[in-house]
Amino acid sequence: MTLSNETLISWYKKMLHTRFFESQVDAFFAKGMIHGTTHLSIGQEAFAIGSTAALHADDLITSTHRGHGECIGKDADLNRMMAELMGKSNGYCKGKGGSMHIADLEKGNLGANGVVGGGFAIAVGAALTQQMKKTGKVVLCFFGDGASNEGSFHEALNLAAIWKLPVVFMCTNNHYGMSMSVARSTAVANIADRAASYEMPGITVDGNDPIKVYEATLAAVERARSGVGPSIVEGITYRWLGHSKSDANRYRTKEEIEAWKERCPIKAFEKYLIKSNVISQQESDEITAGAKDVIARAVEFAQQGSYPGIETLEEDVYA
Amino acid sequence: MTMALITYKEAVRQAMQEEMRRDENVFLLGEDVGVYGGAFGVSLGMVEEFGEERVRDTPISEGVIAGAAAGAAVTGLRPIAEIMFSDFITIAMDSLVNQAAKMRYMFGGKAKVPMVLRMPGGSGTGAAAQHSQSLEAWLVHVPGLKVVMPSTPYDVKGLLKTAIRDDNPVVFIETKTVYNKKGEVPEEDYVIPFGVADVKRVGRDVTVFATGVMVHRSLEAAEILAKEGIDVEVIDPRTLVPFDKETLVKSVIKTGKLIIVHEACKRGGFGGEVAAEVMESEAFDYLDAPIKRVAGKNNPIPYCMELEKSAVPQVDDIVNAVREIV
Ligand SMILES: Cc1ncc(C[n+]2csc(CCOP(=O)(O)OP(=O)(O)O)c2C)c(N)n1
Ligand SMILES: [Mg+2]
Numbered sequence: 287m288t289l290s291n292e293t294l295i296s297w298y299k300k301m302l303h304t305r306f307f308e309s310q311v312d313a314f315f316a317k318g319m320i321h322g323t324t325h326l327s328i329g330q331e332a333f334a335i336g337s338t339a340a341l342h343a344d345d346l347i348t349s350t351h352r353g354h355g356e357c358i359g360k361d362a363d364l365n366r367m368m369a370e371l372m373g374k375s376n377g378y379c380k381g382k383g384g385s386m387h388i389a390d391l392e393k394g395n396l397g398a399n400g401v402v403g404g405g406f407a408i409a410v411g412a413a414l415t416q417q418m419k420k421t422g423k424v425v426l427c428f429f430g431d432g433a434s435n436e437g438s439f440h441e442a443l444n445l446a447a448i449w450k451l452p453v454v455f456m457c458t459n460n461h462y463g464m465s466m467s468v469a470r471s472t473a474v475a476n477i478a479d480r481a482a483s484y485e486m487p488g489i490t491v492d493g494n495d496p497i498k499v500y501e502a503t504l505a506a507v508e509r510a511r512s513g514v515g516p517s518i519v520e521g522i523t524y525r526w527l528g529h530s531k532s533d534a535n536r537y538r539t540k541e542e543i544e545a546w547k548e549r550c551p552i553k554a555f556e557k558y559l560i561k562s563n564v565i566s567q568q569e570s571d572e573i574t575a576g577a578k579d580v581i582a583r584a585v586e587f588a589q590q591g592s593y594p595g596i597e598t599l600e601e602d603v604y605a
Numbered sequence: 606m607t608m609a610l611i612t613y614k615e616a617v618r619q620a621m622q623e624e625m626r627r628d629e630n631v632f633l634l635g636e637d638v639g640v641y642g643g644a645f646g647v648s649l650g651m652v653e654e655f656g657e658e659r660v661r662d663t664p665i666s667e668g669v670i671a672g673a674a675a676g677a678a679v680t681g682l683r684p685i686a687e688i689m690f691s692d693f694i695t696i697a698m699d700s701l702v703n704q705a706a707k708m709r710y711m712f713g714g715k716a717k718v719p720m721v722l723r724m725p726g727g728s729g730t731g732a733a734a735q736h737s738q739s740l741e742a743w744l745v746h747v748p749g750l751k752v753v754m755p756s757t758p759y760d761v762k763g764l765l766k767t768a769i770r771d772d773n774p775v776v777f778i779e780t781k782t783v784y785n786k787k788g789e790v791p792e793e794d795y796v797i798p799f800g801v802a803d804v805k806r807v808g809r810d811v812t813v814f815a816t817g818v819m820v821h822r823s824l825e826a827a828e829i830l831a832k833e834g835i836d837v838e839v840i841d842p843r844t845l846v847p848f849d850k851e852t853l854v855k856s857v858i859k860t861g862k863l864i865i866v867h868e869a870c871k872r873g874g875f876g877g878e879v880a881a882e883v884m885e886s887e888a889f890d891y892l893d894a895p896i897k898r899v900a901g902k903n904n905p906i907p908y909c910m911e912l913e914k915s916a917v918p919q920v921d922d923i924v925n926a927v928r929e930i931v
Contacts, residue, residue, distance in 0.1 A: 321910055322731025373909035384733045384908030400735030401693065402665050435664035436696070463665050465641035471664040536640045594907075596915050603904045 289497070291564045295573070297339055297496050298559060301331040301552050302577035304355040307364060310581050311354075311371055311385075315531050320371050324385040325352040329494075329526035332551035333458050335359045336499030337426060337519070340507050346394040346412050346425045348405035351386050352458070352525075353398035356428050360395045362388070364580060365587035374591030381594045382602070394423075402463070403436030405429060406455075410442045413453035413516075424510045425453040426503070432463015434477050443516070447484040450515040454506040457520040459493065464529045465537035478520040486516050493521025494551035497558075523551070606791045614784040616758035617647050617723075620765035621685060623794065625655055628683060631769055632659040635670060635687030635723075644689045645725060645784055667693050671722055672700030675774065678720040679708060683769060691726035691778060692738045705774040706749030717772040721765070725781035726754075727818055727868050728917055734905035737913075739817070739869035744776045745845050745878065751775045751799060752845040756820035758788035760843050763797030770796070780817040800847035804856070808838035811927055812856040814879055815841060815866040819918060823866055826923035835931055845875055853879070854888045861893035862930050868917045871900035899926045 308328050314320040327334065330352070338347065338359025349356040357367060362378070370377025371385050378388045389397030396412060399405050409427030416423045433439060434457065446453050457477040461468055474480060481488025487506070491498045499521050506517035524546035528535065535543070559565045565573070611619070625631045632655075633648060639662040642649030652660040663670050667688055674686035688694055694701070701722060708716045728737035744752045751773055755761035761779065768775040805820055806827050815823040820841045827837035838856050842849055857863050863883060865876040876898040883889065883896060901917045 322733065322908060323736075370908075373912075379908070381909035382733075382907040382912065384731070386733055386735070387908070400733065401696075404735075432665045435666045437666065437668050438696075464637045464644075465639070466637065466662055466664065470662065533641070536642075594909055594912055596912065599907065599912055599915055600902055600904050 293339070294559060294564050297335050298555060299573060299577055300335045300358050301496070301555065302574060303364060303580060304331045304334065304358050305552055306577055306581040307358070307367065307584070308354055310368075310585060312527065321373070322384050323530045324371065325530050326527045327352045327355045327525070329546060329551070330458060330460055330523045331355050332496040332555065333493040333499050333521035333523050336496030337456055337503040337521070339496070339500050340503040341424065341426060344394055345423050346396055348396045348409040348412070348425065348427050349398045350405065350428050350430060350433070351398060351400055351402070352430065353388065353428065354385070357388055357390065357395060357398070360390065360393050362390050362393060362395065364584040368584040369588040369591045372588045372591070373593060374588055375594040375598070376587070376591035380598065403429065403433040403438045406436070406438045406442035409453050410446050410451060413446065413451035414449070416452050417449070422511060423452070424507050426456050426507070427453055428456045428458060430463055431457060431459040431461070431468045431477050432466060432471060434480060435471055443480070443484045443486070446516040447486050450513060452510040452513070453516045454503065454510050455516065455518045456503070457518060459520050459522050460525040462525065462537065467537070476520055478518045481518040486518065488518040488520065490520040490522060493523035494549055494554065496551070496555060524549075606793055608789040609792050610787050611758055611790050612785050612787050613758045613761055613780070614645065614647050616762035616790055617765060617779060618649070618651065620762045620769070621648070622651065622654065624766055624769045625659060630681065630683045631685065632661065632682065633685045633687065634661040634663055634674065636663055636665055636689050638662060638687050643687060645781060647784070648687070667696035668700055671697035672704060674720040674722065675700055675705035675708070675718055678705070678718045678774070679716050683719045685721045685723060685769060688722060688724040690736050691724040691740055692735050694722075694724060694740060697722070701750070701774065701776070702747050706747050709773070710749060718774050719772045721768045721775045721777050723777045723779060725784070726778045727781055728906045728913055729782040729818070731908060731910060731913065733908040737906035739867070739901065741778055741816075741845060742869060742873055742875045745875055749774065750846065752778070753799070753843070754778045754780070754816050754845055755843055756780055756783065756817055756841055758786070758790050760797060760803065760841070762790055763795050764799070764843060766796045767799055771799070778817070782818050783821065786821070797843070799844045800849050802840055802842045802849035802852040804838065804852065805841050806837065806839040808836040808860070810836045810860055810931055811862040811864060812838045812840060812853070812860045813864045813866060813923065813927065814853060815839060816845070816875065817868055819866040819868055822918065822920045823923055825920045826927065829920070829924050830927055835927060837927060848882070850882050850886065853883065854886045857883055857888035858891045861891050863892070864897045864899060864923070864926050864930060866899045866918055866923055868901050870903045871898055872903045874898070874900050876900055894930050897926050897930055899923055
């Protein structure tokens with residue numbers, strides 16, 4: 287598969303945007319400048335960016351509580367993302383949703399979700415629309431390893447399979463659902479193994495390699511788009527930080543965390559891009575600095591926004 | 606009695622520990638209740654004492670958490686099941702409402718379902734619309750369920766022990782914003798019977814009936830109003846099912862005025878039920894003013910901190926409501 291340099295560089299930028307966006311959010315949380323909760327995907331950027339790269343601009347996604355990368359993959363405006371996390375009225379949800387509910391309907395992002403497994407059925411319904419209206423669009427349904435133990439996972443996959451809906455179930459397998467390892471929570475070794483129960487293909491790839499993720503997703507997306515039906519694509523990756531904000535990491539070892547940090551998807555991709563003569567080290571440094579600037583501007587934009595007025599409290603409950 | 610000053614969270618933990626030591630049939634199951642200690646740290650240290658057999662981490666599967674609790678309960682165990690946030694009871698609802706709540710009745714009184722479904726409820730943490738709801742009114746509506754909503758460390762410990770020893774499905778709603786609040790709790794074993802309200806403050810001018818975190822806000826409001834010469838009585842029902850009507854009716858007969866305060870949306874909230882109970886009682890003739898409800902607005906809980914606060918009653922709202930009525 288030949289991917290243009292331009293394409294590869296755009297992925298690199300998006301991975302950096304995700305990393306720096308979340309690092310900034312982490313720092314703001316530590317300082318009490320953002321309240322509530324947030325779930326950071328640092329270490330998982332390749333799966334979010336490589337997979338969404340396989341979509342057309344008007345395809346759809348459903349995302350999760352750990353969905354900043356998928357938002358960015360779907361070309362969300364970082365300014366409005368940051369503003370939302372700060373609870374500002376110029377944020378994606380007018381300050382009413384926060385990190386767990388960022389949605390960008392114009393760009394096909396049907397929303398992050400505070401309910402684990404909340405996206406399965408929504409994705410299936412969205413895919414039904416595409417099928418009935420013959421739009422040719424595909425839905426990527428992101429979910430975590432832990433989410434696949436919700437009943438709705440099984441109901442949604444079965445329905446998608448019997449109706450041959452244009453949806454691809456994208457499992458970000460970061461080894462844990464909160465403190466519960468996949469080995470403890472799940473009877474099969476890989477989440478993709480569950481595809482067999484629904485007569486759909488299931489593939490497990492290195493979730494830290496955006497190109498492998500892209501290729502697997504593209505094949506599943508093309509299959510879905512052509513009307514053959516759904517698939518599972520699972521990426522194996524790792525959550526570097528605590529489950530939400532921080533946690534005491536009582537359920538895993540420092541050594542394990544450090545070993546995965548050694549396999550940083552961004553560093554590895556940078557190395558690949560330089561080795562393949564896509565960019566030089568100097569260009570990489572410039573891209574990195576540029577990505578930091580983008581986040582700094584997002585912070586400025588967010589800080590300039592105002593908080594929603596009390597009069598907006600009861601607005602938007604009904605259409 | 607020797608008293609210890611402990612947090613609400615510690616009181617919940619102690620109740621579970623003491624009951625698990627007392628009765629080997631009692632065990633805890635839920636998401637991340639083991640080594641993680643639960644999302645709010647309520648069960649920290651318990652897996653170390655009781656082992657993974659009796660402090661069981663489950664997959665993220667609320668339907669089977671509640672349903673397995675019912676199945677285990679009907680066959681001789683006494684499970685305590687934790688739902689990480691009360692919002693996710695939606696996923697457990699069939700197991701709870703169609704199965705656990707009705708088994709005994711449907712089977713002609715032959716079954717017992719001694720299970721407790723614990724869950725933290727309420728807003729105030731910036732966690733937005735899917736992690737902040739107060740859904741107790743749904744549960745109150747279902748015959749066969751008991752519904753408990755303690756506000757203090759003393760109450761939560763005594764009521765949780767009663768819940769665990771009860772032979773019925775008990776929904777036990779913990780007030781997450783008071784998890785770290787401290788209070789005096791006896792060191793000896795004690796239980797608090799269901800269906801007995803607690804007069805948290807004695808007063809003569811107006812009765813404020815409040816649940817959960819609103820008990821604390823009402824008490825704060827009462828102190829402010831005391832300085833203005835208004836003497837507020839604060840009643841905490843502690844259990845919504847069974848409901849202690851008598852204590853409330855007696856209070857309203859004394860004060861002639863009733864304000865009901867809860868965090869849940871006003872529409873369809875438990876406050877409507879309480880008001881109707883009073884209207885149907887002998888206290889009706891003693892009412893000097895229409896009953897007032899101070900409750901959550903009829904919208905989902907927003908993320909932005911200021912908006913979130915304005916969605917549910919604050920101390921000032923209670924103070925103002927009292928001033929208007931007296
Ligand atoms: C229905 C439901 N149950 C529990 C939770 C609490 N919770 C939030 S994220 C999470 C873990 C999810 O694990 P996984 O699906 O693997 O996603 P990850 O957090 O690893 O990205 C849990 C238990 C929730 N938000 N919704
Ligand atoms: Mg996970």
